[in-house]
Amino acid sequence: MQRPISTFAIAFAASLAAVATHAAEVKNIVIVHGALADSSGWKKATEILEKRGFNVTIVQQPITSLADDIAATNRVLAMQDGATLLVGHSYGGVVITEAGHNDKVAGLVYVAAFQPDRGESLLTLASSKPSSGMNIRETPDGEYLYLDPAAFAKDFAADLPQDETAFMAKAQVFASKQSFSAKVGDPAWKEKKSWSIVATEDRSINPDLERDMARRAGSQITEIAASHAVFISQPEKVADVIEAAARQSAN
Incomplete structure (x- = not known):
């Protein structure tokens, strides 16, 4: 007669499966762009990362409210097949x-970005160190x-060609005041690995x-001599950090 499987055995098997999932290679990268740019x-x-074997998707969030932008990001995450590295600029x-x-997020990468703690908003952080x-x-x-x-x-992309910045200024994505003033809840960086790029x-x-927020979160910090548009002016270096984070997130 076949013996029934114990509750303990089922739980143990489930835990092993969870560990295996977490340890799986991270091949998906989802990027959330900042305000004032698309x-x-x-x-x-993206092209650099794709040549290195990653599946890259970029969220085109509306910046109408923080809740709307989180929902837009979750819609993209739902479409990912497996563990995903989540990247955010500004x-x-x-x-x-x-x-x-x-649950699909294995790690977080902050690129010249705000990295708030519970109860903080973009505005409160920006005002703390103008x-x-x-x-x-x-x-x-x-x-x-x-x-x-x-x-x-001068303020956003001083290390890019003038014709490029002139177009970016005309095409910038306006940000709702609500997006900038909304306070966050418990931050995900308290439970997941994080990396931070400081644009010096x-x-x-x-x-x-940027340094203070990253140190507080215990993020692995990389400094790059670049403007706020570091992801455009130094794409190779930014891709290097993202690739390293994806590899380390699987451990």
Whole structure:
């Protein structure tokens, strides 16, 4: 007669399966772009990562509210087959701090990004250590924010060609005030591995603030001499950090 499988045996088998899933190679990368720019700036880094064998998807979130952007990110995560590395630039760091709780997320990478703790918002963090570029403007209805086009090159992407920054200034994605003022809950970086890229010439986020947030979270830090648009001006170096994070997330 076949003996019944004990509850303990079932639980033990399930735990082994969970460990195996977590240890699986991370091949999926989901990127959440920041405010004042769209996902197109990630084209070069995406091509580099795809040549290295990764499946890359970029969230084109609306930046209408933090809740909307988290929902947009979770929709993309739901489409991933297996463990995924979640990457956020600038305001995208706020989004991945919440969306990173998704079961498919194996690790978090912050690229010149805000990395809030519980009860913090982008605005409270930015005010704690102001950046050298302070040229944010309101739309006429007072509901959205944008970067003064005349200051875009200097404040956002000083290490990019002028014709490129001129177009980016015209094509920037406005951010709702609600997105910037929304406070986060328990951050995902408290339960998952994280990495942080500090852009040492950043004028949109104070580099010292980037360092402080990363140290507080226990993130592995890489410093790159670049503007806030480090993912565009230094795509190879950014891809190197993301690749290393994906490899280490599987351990």
